[in-house]
Amino acid sequence: MSRNTNNEFTVIGQITSVYGVKGWVKVFSYTEPMDSILTYSPWMIKENGQWKPLKVETAKKHGKGFIAKLDGVTDRDVARKFCGIDIAIESSLLPDLEEGEYYWSQLENLTVYTLSGELLGRVSHLMETGANDVIIVKGDAESIDRRERLIPYLPDQVIKEIDLESGTMRIDWDPEF
Secondary structure: OOOOEOOOEEEEEEEEEEEOOOOEEEEEEOOOOHHHHHHOOOEEEEEOOEEEEEOEEEEEEEOOEEEEEEOOOOOHHHHHOOOOOEEEEEHHHOOOOOOOOOOHHHHOOOEEEEOOOOEEEEEEEEEEOOOOEEEEEEOOOOOOOOOEEEEEOOEOOOEEEEEOOOOEEEEOOOOOO
């Protein structure tokens, strides 16, 4: 599952920190399963507002994430420049989903309404909790209040309708909760 998309590119992970002294970096994957990040090529990074390919010499699982040796990066100081940078791929490389399935990136920024039409806000992001995913909906000046709500992502039970074309989600949820 990916984090965000701008249609052409989808963010699938992030370079978090340096690893060792020979130019390796730690990578956190947003994909499900996590090691799917290693199957995508090329990785793309945004530099000066432009997407450009990032060549990876080798990468492997390490602890709860991965480490990667970037092409042409041979020391810790150069590797440090990549820390905090999102890793993206061309969205066309993502596998097609079954009917009713969505990438997280497709749900982010959807406008969320209750079944009675009350505007709760927009989907800020999603998080995994083990039992089920949770959508975080943040209220704004146009919503019924400015509250942040954590709502279980339970299709058919709570999530009643997702309309990507109109950018809306309808949920069966008490705004007071």
